[in-house]
Amino acid sequence: MERLGVIDLGTNTFHLLIVEPLAGGGFRELYRERRFIKLAEGGIHTIEAAAFRRGLAALREYREVLSEYGVGQAKAFGTAALRTADNGAEFIRQAEAETGIRVQLISGQEEARLIHLGVAQAVPFTLDKALIMDIGGGSVEFIIADKERVFWAESFPVGVAVLRARFHRHEPIQPAEIEAIERLLDQVLQPLSDALQIHEVNSLVGASGTFEVLESLLIRHKEHPLHAIFPVEQFFPLYEHIVSADEEERLRMEGIPESRVDMIVVALVLLRYVVRLAGIRQITVSAYALKEGMLAEMISGK
Numbered sequence: 001m002e003r004l005g006v007i008d009l010g011t012n013t014f015h016l017l018i019v020e021p022l023a024g025g026g027f028r029e030l031y032r033e034r035r036f037i038k039l040a041e042g043g044i045h046t047i048e049a050a051a052f053r054r055g056l057a058a059l060r061e062y063r064e065v066l067s068e069y070g071v072g073q074a075k076a077f078g079t080a081a082l083r084t085a086d087n088g089a090e091f092i093r094q095a096e097a098e099t100g101i102r103v104q105l106i107s108g109q110e111e112a113r114l115i116h117l118g119v120a121q122a123v124p125f126t127l128d129k130a131l132i133m134d135i136g137g138g139s140v141e142f143i144i145a146d147k148e149r150v151f152w153a154e155s156f157p158v159g160v161a162v163l164r165a166r167f168h169r170h171e172p173i174q175p176a177e178i179e180a181i182e183r184l185l186d187q188v189l190q191p192l193s194d195a196l197q198i199h200e201v202n203s204l205v206g207a208s209g210t211f212e213v214l215e216s217l218l219i220r221h222k223e224h225p226l227h228a229i230f231p232v233e234q235f236f237p238l239y240e241h242i243v244s245a246d247e248e249e250r251l252r253m254e255g256i257p258e259s260r261v262d263m264i265v266v267a268l269v270l271l272r273y274v275v276r277l278a279g280i281r282q283i284t285v286s287a288y289a290l291k292e293g294m295l296a297e298m299i300s301g302k
Helices: 049-068 080-084 088-099 108-119 160-167 175-188 190-198 209-218 232-243 247-251 264-278 290-300
Strands: 003-009 013-021 027-036 071-078 103-105 130-135 140-145 150-156 203-207 227-231 282-286
Touching: 003 049, 003 290, 013 049, 013 290, 027 049, 049 071, 049 088, 071 080, 071 088, 071 290, 080 088, 080 103, 088 103, 108 130, 108 140, 108 150, 108 203, 108 290, 130 209, 130 264, 140 190, 150 190, 160 175, 160 264, 175 190, 175 264, 190 264, 203 209, 203 264, 209 227, 209 232, 209 264, 209 282, 227 232, 232 264, 232 282
Parallel strands: 003 071, 071 103, 130 203, 203 282
Antiparallel strands: 003 013, 013 027, 130 140, 140 150, 227 282
């Protein structure tokens, strides 16, 4: 079977994943790379020149890797930053002109659907509904689902790059800044609050970067390669430890990558808000998310 490639052009990070489909279903991973491009470092509404160049340079190199691995079919998709930026369309045009890579913009709803599809391959859902959360730079996706069915899904423009630019002005972050974030979330996430009144959940499934940091800090011995589970009580002391630290102190913390030191505080403020809102008792970290959801569709021929 031909090798497949997926490129995820996120607000903070670009990802490349190359796999070989297996005859019995699933895939064998051949190559995985993540680059911190930070398209929204100057704000979500315009991709600044330096970030624009970084993004194009990454895609040129991704094109070479795809050729090196003999990838037969590749898909690239853009999310919040490219949907929002006034020069997002120009970035997509230049990317195709310089690399031959055609970037498909997907909606927040489509992003949420694919995240569920990816997570379902990695996480052992029970009969109960779970809340899936994917924290991005420009947006955050929420899905209420079990393994087979999505009951509710929505994307909200309150990603960590957005929250940091608007609210995180001091080191360490000030209580008033945290309160301002939570007031905004009270307004923006009202549809999530309404959905949680209809669909009761007590488990949160987290995908992507922030949750990977939590896993590295809280999980010493991982029992399964594609997911990790911990009780919510372990989250709160870690939250206090990180949020009360300034940037220099966070840089010295083992387990927090330098590339995430700037965004981790607002990410944890957002996560604490959702944990409290939903009454979460257990957090599961999924190794799979959007990219793997797209791969599942490519393998199935959809």
